[in-house]
Amino acid sequence: MRRRTFLLGSVAVVVPPAELSVRTCQDWQARPPAQELVTVHRRPSRILVHHTATENVEDYSIGHAYDLARWIQDLHMDRNGWVDSGQHFTNSRGGVLMEGRHGSFEALRAGDQIVVGAHCPGQNDVAIGIENEGLYVAVEPPQQQWDSLVAFCAHACDRYNIPASEIFGHRDFTVTQCPGDALYALLPRLRSEVAGQFR
Template sequence: MTAPGNIQRARVSRRALLGATAGGVLLGGALLPQAAQAAPAPRCYTRTEWSARPPTSATQVIGKPDHIVIHHTASANVTDYSLAAAYKVQHWIQDLHMDTNGWIDIGNQLTISRGGFLMEGRSKSLSAINNGQNVLGAQTANNNSHTIGIEHEGLYTSVNPTVALFDMSVLTCAWLCTKYNLDPHAAIVGHRDYVSTTVCPGDVFYSRLPELRNRVADVMLG
């Protein structure tokens, strides 16, 4: 597990690198022109499409994040990989967050199902991302003002995520890193990196974060 101090040092290091490379970004030591980072937006199913409940109060649009936080839902590892199943888990998450946790809406900005479907989470998340902004979520305690969270359906303490889920996570993180001009090696972290009392996103998924970062960098390199 990365200590909070290490996250801060990574953040400072990344900012220093990006600040020193106008017109490009450093990925693994390679300076790339902006055009080389054009990772396309994956298909994202909107709140209208999955029939989200409206938030109970206004969603706050904030500035761009400096970290992408990887979560797992710790729910059953279902074998129904359909879009209908993706919508079902999204409703379950929203109901849990609003009715049990008492939050204004679903806490995370994005969700990926075990079938590899990407869905909009908190209200206004998709429009904010497309405009280089973020919405204030409720997905990483004490760090919501500068992070964006991706929920991954399933429990990954002892098993691997599905190929479809992991592949979509790669594409989603590459899109976000492009939108926010982030270095994936510094920006992509696990929930446990910020909250020491959680095992999220599970030991197996967490052990694959270096692979996730490398694959995201590969996508951004084209």
């Protein structure tokens, strides 16, 4: 994918995408990882969309988003035995984007590396995982969350040179219901809206 190019008179001007607003692990007061995380110095090749399969709450505040991020990290570290949050990023129902696994935002900004995650077997060092708060088996995400997901995917595609066609659901790579039938059915629209950011 390419950044947008416009003609200004006879000069082509490349316009970088807007900076993405992401709350870091420090912002939501994450626990430190249980051990050193591994960073692979190559670009990921796809994005995997997940849902948290939690209640579809109406609290869209930043405070709730931070509580969610801490709850996910506690679950992944204390119950699953992982060294940190498994996913790279989390998107609350209010559209608050947060770094999940430590170092993921720095890797995204660098555009040439990925922190090895724990969100999907066989994909953890080649795919960026983004968790979307909620249960999307029968209902679709709220507009704020959808807009945030589109913005995140467009930014990640730009930074990592990932084609919009390489946005998938968790279930495409393992046996799971994630990201729910309703959100999974929206993936063609997501690819289309992300691709539209580069026309």
